[in-house]
Amino acid sequence: MPSPSNKKDLLQFIGMINYLGRYIKNLSANLAFLRELIKENTAWSWGENEEAEFRRIKEMVSEVTTLKYFDIRKPITIECDASSLGLGAAAFQDGRVVAYASRALTKAEKNYAQIEKELLAILFACNRFDQMIVGNRTIIKTDHKPLLNTFEKPLLKAPKRLQLMLMALQRYNFEMEYINGKNNIVADVLSSALTPISKSDEANANLRANIFKIIGEKIDGETMKRMLI
Known part of the structure; x- marks a missing residue:
């Protein structure tokens, strides 16, 4: 920062x-x-x-006395946010921070619609906190209310870019909740107070995006349809 x-x-x-x-x-x-x-x-x-x-x-704010050690026996809450510059997320247990995460948006990602950026923030958070949330009760909070409807509708009704990100989220079992923007403090700061992205980071982000694209292209149409319904 x-x-x-x-x-x-x-x-x-x-x-x-x-x-x-x-x-x-x-x-x-x-x-x-x-x-x-x-x-x-x-x-x-x-x-x-x-x-x-x-x-x-x-x-x-990054010392052990401020942070909380992750407890596998307790549910975890993740707050996410996306700004015009980057993505931010914070994982909480018992109201205390377990971990922070943030990254800048690539040049291509900056052109995403806001709802796409917000879903990208959720995907980023799940990937970053993967070992904490797989098999654990997880609540993900977003201050972008229209995004909640996206999770309730069949995948086929979502735009293709959202479909790919939603498919990548299928391995996680979490509940979505809305949080008022003024209360989404930590994730908001992490998403907007960022240093410029490096070329290597941009290349890695594009590689991850291409992996999802390749996976999608290898699935035949009928299988894809069954997955999306």
């Missing part, structure tokens, strides 16, 4: 930190410079003190 370049970015970051604040020791003392910077009458000036505090807070 790059350093904020304006008050809006900093407010978004602090919003996520406050959401996780009950698990972070001495949070108020460690946010002194950043809180001062978001005050209405304070001019934007990002210096060494702000950068040091920003880096320290990022370390704190």
Whole structure:
């Protein structure tokens, strides 16, 4: 996550930190410079003190004392989000973060419709948290309400790109829930506060997409129809 370049970015970051604040020791003392910077009458000036505090807070939200160890006996909740820049997801148990995940969108993915980006975020989260959710009760939350209807309809009625992603999700058993955008704090920050994607990441993302495409092309029409109904 790059350093904020304006008050809006900093407010978004602090919003996520406050959401996780009950698990972070001495949070108020460690946010002194950043809180001062978001005050209405304070001019934007990002210096060494702000950068040091920003880096320290990022370390704190990824420490064992803040995160929770995954418990195979308990259900897991995953919150997902997609922005114009990337995908974000966070896995929770008992209200505490088990894992974070995010990646930037490729050039092609940036042209997807928003509903396609949101479903891509879910697929990304399932792939990233695969070992935690296979065989476990899983709830996936999205702030894109139209996406819930997509899961309730036959696959044949979905556009082809959504069909391919929905087919890739067939190996997972999860429940979908809607979450208000203002409450989808962690995933929202992870999806929008990203560094630019590298060429190697873009190539790997395209390779994964091609694998699904190849699998789909090798299935004959009648078998495909039975799978989609």
